[in-house]
Amino acid sequence: MAHSTRSMVRGFLFSVAAVALATAPVAARPLDEVASDGTLRVVLYEQNAPFSDLKDGKPYGIEVDLAEALAAALKVKAEIRLVDAGENVDGDFRLNLWKGDLAGSQLGDLMLHVPVDKLLAIRNEQIFMTRPYYDQRLAFAVRKSAVENFETVGDIGTAAIDVEGNSASDAMLLTAQGGQLRPNLKHFKSFDEAAKAFLAGDAPILAGSRAGIESALFAAKSSKDEIGIRELRLGGPVKLTWDLGGAVKSDSRDLAYAVGDAITAMTENGTLKAIFDKHGVEFSAPKGY
């Protein structure tokens, strides 16, 4: 880990001021500053479909729509910045919310796609999390003609599994059953590549997030009769489900509360469900909200 380019951070896609060249990053801001400025700077991951990615040179995805809806609820405009994921989310907080990068790029006010996890929050006292908006789960897509009765790990047998390398699903499969599934795995650089290979008939099983799988099947207009989605309870150290929410710098809690209130309203009035539907993903509310 001590040797290389781990991540690149891209510029805000809209109206980044020349201050990016200053030596100290411009601070993330509490609610009143966001309101008076009229913009909410939202940091999202690039190559993270269906949540956020570049499409035809523009940010596109569930969280892009969500960011715009949140900004509208705060009566400001969203400025969306797509960044490559760093070595871990802790590092992404540091680069995008509270410390900044070596180039002095502007900090974001809000990051989305943040796992709302108590331990992660405790480890990162510089940030404060919003309430969550989605229940993320790991899942499998299964070509029904190739794998019968896909109910337990034992049913996988020697069937090959397409999976994005270094992803949550990869970690789950590499550690499951004492590593017995390692020979089954076919690794790809991105979920997108793994899904394309699966849809082209490469392996009978595709592993990934439920949202990723639903969206890939939706885009390919695949038939539910041919390809099913399953969640398996594999034993192992990797979490199979977690909530997604937002994070702000810890001195901007009022912004986090305002965002949280907007999330609650959008959950209740169906706006969130509509956004997820648009991208072919079934909305699944976080537990307890």
Place this chain on the structure above:
Amino acid sequence: MRLRDQFLTAAGAFALLVGAAALSAPQAKEPEKAAAASGGVSDQDILNDAKTVDDVVSYGLGPQAQRYSPLKAINKETIKGLVPAYSFSFGGEKQRGQESQALVKDGVLYVTGSYSRLYAIDSRTGEKLWQYEARLPEGILPCCDVVNRGAALYKNMVIFGTLDAKLVALDQKTGKVVWKKDIDDFKGGYSYTAAPLIVKGMVITGVSGGEFGIVGRVEARNAETGELVWQRPVIEGHMGTLNGKESTMTGKVNETWPGDMWKYGGGATWLGGTYDPETNLIYFGTGNPGPWNSWLRPGDNKWTASRIALNPENGEIVWGFQTTPHDGWDFDGVNEFVPFDLNKGGKTIKAGATADRNGFFYVLDRTNGKFISASPFVEKITWAKKINDDGRPDYDPAFRPGDPAKAEGDEKKGKSVFAVPSFLGGKNWMPIGYSPETKLFYVPSNEWGMDIWNEAVSYKKGAAYLGAGFTIKPVFDDHIGSLKAIDPTTGKVVWNYKNKAPLWGGVLTTGGNLVFTGTPEGFLKAFDAKTGEEVWKFQTGTGVVSSPITWEQDGEQWVGVTAGWGGAVPLWGGEVAKSTAGINQGGSFWAFKLPKKVATR
């Protein structure tokens, strides 16, 4: 409205527009021996670099990189007369780590700076002749600072690599681009910081990068055109290329990797290599394997954390030696392999030595990679009890971070262990030196360990994954840095200079029986090569984390070093940061000389 193609370069936009900062100032004085007329730096000049004292035309003062100069005017008696001649500022708002070794040829000194900048200055006066600033994409984020370690000279070109993984050849006189090639796509996580190596008219480079999907490789390009000649991936199962066609596979598929994990095995070759004309072999170190958690990839995981020897004609691996098979500590074994002649039992053996990240100093037969000896060069190593007679570590299982799959409790942490050395290594990037006079190696090392654990509750890109946690801690209360003189025949430490802060700069040895190195505290220091007695120091005003050089001009011996605090150390907090707190950044090249009248007094 600014889009993503904002550029880092803060200095004048005109420099960006012309690509090369065309500051080939007409008022600057012309270098005397016109390089163009002589055809510039030849392969022979590079091979002779260790012997020719009036120039430094390669990284390491010769392709063997012993970092030894026979110059002896400066010695422990005369060194008190060594005085600063000039300090050249890299300018701009951008400072951070300056790890560059300078080159000197025909009255011009070439030195690279942070953020992929290169300067040509008058080697006598320090006046700037031209500077080149690479056009870097915004927000490029190398893991361990925005350093550059130096350039290469060939014919009338000066060649260096940039943080966005490009290789650029510039005209020595004007700084104008002669050719420019992509080593790889920076968006895929690739970068470049090492000094290129010139072998037989080819420029030899590795790659930097740690993202999933990266496989380390060594590449040779025609130095005059930048066209690729061969590529050699270092991980088993990958195909090499020669003259645009597939050549041979590295090792055998799946021999030391489970499943298809060899496809993304890591092994970044980020530190560059050395070359030995006697054996006609190129030597490279290879980095740590991926994924990080060793429990996921049972096997030796070749050739990660290894030294490999390559045939310059075709890029074939002639031999490999793995220092840390199945690495679980990020002992990223890229460390340089330095050829030398070992006198043992009345015989001269063509040997080579390497001081590994894992804390052991290895001596190998450089003709075939056969293990000769290994001894600890840092104290209190825990991860291995010793290196066995076959060269493999005698692991101590109690000091491998625990398997998170076997962890219990809510946090699901694998067992935490205190491993020595830390992942920053017994030695990191900073080059060692060898003096054929004293027959000793000089190793800038660090005495630190780490609490390390595999952690299940980690998140990457907003998703759960298996991460690692670590905390670096000093092993001793009073020092971390430790410059050691090591006798390669016995592996014994002959002397040890202790430094409070971690050492992060390379060494220089001289015929005057001196060893030079820098400290984060800002000193360039000289030591008696035989005894380790500190005989001279100079405060540069910022940390020194680069490799010094020495050369002769106008009958006087000069010493030069790049100054500017940074590199990977300040990026890691905790107790280690205390030893470097308050050190200011900088960016300059300092030149010193011993005036003739002092030398002869």
